[in-house]
Amino acid sequence: xxxxxxxxxxxxxxxxxxxxxxxxxxxxxxxxxxxxxxxxxxxxxxxxxxxxxxxxxxxxxxxxxxxxxxxxxxxxxxxxxxxxxxxxxxxxxxxxxxxxxxxxxxxxxxxxxxxxxxxxxxxxxxxxxxxxxxxxxxxxxxxxxxxxxxxxxxxxxxxxxxxxxxxxxxxxxxxxxxxxxxxxxxxxxxxxxxxxxxxxxxxxxxxxxxxxxxxxxxxxxxxxxxxxxxxxxxxxxxxxxxxxxxxxxxxxxxxxxxxxxxxxxxxxxxxxxxxxxxxxxxxxxxxxxxxxxxxxxxxxxxxxxxxxxxxxxxxxxxxxxxxxxxxxxxxxxxxxxxxxxxxxxxxxxxxxxxxxxxxxxxxxxxxxxxxxxxxxxxxxxxxxxxxxxxxxxxxxxxxxxxxxxxxxxxxxxxxxxxxxxxxxxxxxxxxxxxxxxxxxxxxxxxxxxxxxxxxxxxxxxxxxxxxxxxxxxxxxxxxxxxxxxxxxxxxxxxxxxxxxxxxxxxxxxxxxxxxxxxxxxxxxxxx
Numbered sequence: 001x002x003x004x005x006x007x008x009x010x011x012x013x014x015x016x017x018x019x020x021x022x023x024x025x026x027x028x029x030x031x032x033x034x035x036x037x038x039x040x041x042x043x044x045x046x047x048x049x050x051x052x053x054x055x056x057x058x059x060x061x062x063x064x065x066x067x068x069x070x071x072x073x074x075x076x077x078x079x080x081x082x083x084x085x086x087x088x089x090x091x092x093x094x095x096x097x098x099x100x101x102x103x104x105x106x107x108x109x110x111x112x113x114x115x116x117x118x119x120x121x122x123x124x125x126x127x128x129x130x131x132x133x134x135x136x137x138x139x140x141x142x143x144x145x146x147x148x149x150x151x152x153x154x155x156x157x158x159x160x161x162x163x164x165x166x167x168x169x170x171x172x173x174x175x176x177x178x179x180x181x182x183x184x185x186x187x188x189x190x191x192x193x194x195x196x197x198x199x200x201x202x203x204x205x206x207x208x209x210x211x212x213x214x215x216x217x218x219x220x221x222x223x224x225x226x227x228x229x230x231x232x233x234x235x236x237x238x239x240x241x242x243x244x245x246x247x248x249x250x251x252x253x254x255x256x257x258x259x260x261x262x263x264x265x266x267x268x269x270x271x272x273x274x275x276x277x278x279x280x281x282x283x284x285x286x287x288x289x290x291x292x293x294x295x296x297x298x299x300x301x302x303x304x305x306x307x308x309x310x311x312x313x314x315x316x317x318x319x320x321x322x323x324x325x326x327x328x329x330x331x332x333x334x335x336x337x338x339x340x341x342x343x344x345x346x347x348x349x350x351x352x353x354x355x356x357x358x359x360x361x362x363x364x365x366x367x368x369x370x371x372x373x374x375x376x377x378x379x380x381x382x383x384x385x386x387x388x389x390x391x392x393x394x395x396x397x398x399x400x401x402x403x404x405x406x407x408x409x410x411x412x413x414x415x416x417x418x419x420x421x422x423x424x425x426x427x428x429x430x431x432x433x434x435x436x437x438x439x440x441x442x443x444x445x446x447x448x449x450x451x452x453x454x455x456x457x458x459x460x461x462x463x464x465x466x467x468x469x470x471x472x473x474x475x476x477x478x479x480x481x482x483x484x485x486x487x488x489x490x491x492x493x494x495x496x497x498x499x500x501x502x503x504x505x506x507x508x509x510x511x512x513x514x515x516x517x518x519x520x521x522x523x524x525x526x527x
Contacts, residue, residue, distance in 0.1 A: 066087035066098075066102075073102075080137065080138065083137060084104065086102060096121070102115070106137050110175045112178060113133050114132065116129060135181075135182065144185060146209050154207055155169050162201075164194065169190065172188070177215055184210065187209055190220070224278055229283045230294040231284065232359060234283075238251075238293060239252065239300060248272050259324045265329075292324075294362075295344070298359050299344070303366075317373075328346060328347045329348075331347075331348065332349075367395055371391065375387075
């Protein structure tokens with residue numbers, strides 16, 4: 001996603017203030033666990049100040065207690081009569097201290113920037129209050145001078161400037177803006193749709209309800225880096241999207257590519273992978289997100305392969321990502337590309353035990369999309385064979401490139417060993433080139449297809465068996481030439497051919513043409 005002062009924010013003033021306050025109150029956050037009773041997490045420092053690992057039921061009980069006591073808490077910390085607290089999060093320390101994060105309302109309107117954290121001792125006494133803003137909230141006039149439609153128009157215009165094609169706002173509500181300056185009555189307008197790079201859009205625009213001035217804006221969709229425990233590629237990094245407290249498999253850096261779970265269905269998109277944790281799968285089929293992580297990673301790697309190697313931005317080269325569907329059907333032993341949905345689909349294999357989501361499979365299916373949107377080869381007969389072969393080549397190319405990159409990364413990083421890294425990388429490249437030439441594969445790097453010949457040599461590289469046959473034939477010719485030389489009075493020297501044993505006037509100048517049509521110089525300099 002492109003850098004932009006408003007779009008690249010991973011949070012906004014309101015959330016940062018509340019989260020900062022919560023972190024300041026707690027030394028270490030507790031991770032949700034089903035284990036009971038709660039125990040201190042292992043960490044350095046005073047054990048009494050360490051956060052406990054709370055089960056879901058324990059956390060819910062603490063939140064209920066805080067919500068039921070919110071009126072007394074508001075009075076205890078000196079809030080006004082029109083202010084109400086709403087408990088949102090809670091952390092409990094080993095010594096019994098409870099840190100509760102609250103949001104505020106004023107006369108029933110949400111207060112943006114009104115977050116606060118209250119520290120309560122084990123005895124129930126309030127020890128400390130940390131506020132996102134110390135300004136007193138007192139808005140006399142709650143009747144807006146600016147119409148809602150005006151605020152919506154301003155927000156839609158701003159969203160269009162950032163690439164959105166939406167012509168109407170998704171929602172607008174009255175709020176109290178307290179995150180900066182004097183608290184005022186305002187509108188919060190949300191515009192959805194897509195951003196210019198295909199990433200989902202959730203632009204929030206805050207407008208002063210008295211003057212119509214834009215006070216603030218932030219993007220509610222946030223890119224994040226998650227961890228994928230895949231079945232075929234190990235532990236990898238995944239680009240995901242955070243929306244509120246949830247993460248989902250949407251890649252905002254690669255055209256908004258999404259990964260869905262069909263849950264053994266055969267139609268529709270299924271359900272977008274979404275969860276509160278940004279760690280996906282466990283490396284086995286027991287977790288449905290494992291296949292999702294493999295497919296999501298494969299799509300990202302293939303996108304990068306085409307981008308970095310050929311300068312191609314997405315399947316259609318328009319910066320828009322396709323989407324992936326995993327867990328298709330029941331024991332479906334295949335994967336396929338579908339032009340109609342502009343998507344890749346993966347089955348779970350025999351017995352639903354071997355999902356077809358390996359890296360080269362993802363590269364293969366996306367390459368079908370590239371072929372469809374470039375050459376447009378029908379999937380039948382000779383054109384179908386070329387279609388399939390092209391996907392095989394590029395799918396394998398993506399996997400081989402990744403393997404070579406991993407080998408290079410494992411080489412020494414010290415300054416004196418850099419030449420070793422370069423030699424190793426050159427050797428890997430040479431091995432790959434030699435393998436392609438031995439197999440007689442086509443070279444498709446944006447140039448015309450041609451047979452893989454070794455530049456600078458008169459003959460292509462040969463397989464070991466072929467080299468042995470060529471060597472035996474060469475030895476037979478050497479014996480024949482030696483015999484011919486003795487018979488004609490000439491002494492044969494190694495490297496001479498039959499033409500060297502006859503007068504130069506009888507030489508025939510041979511013109512060798514490469515497959516691409518250019519004349520190849522004879523060894524004696526003739527053309």
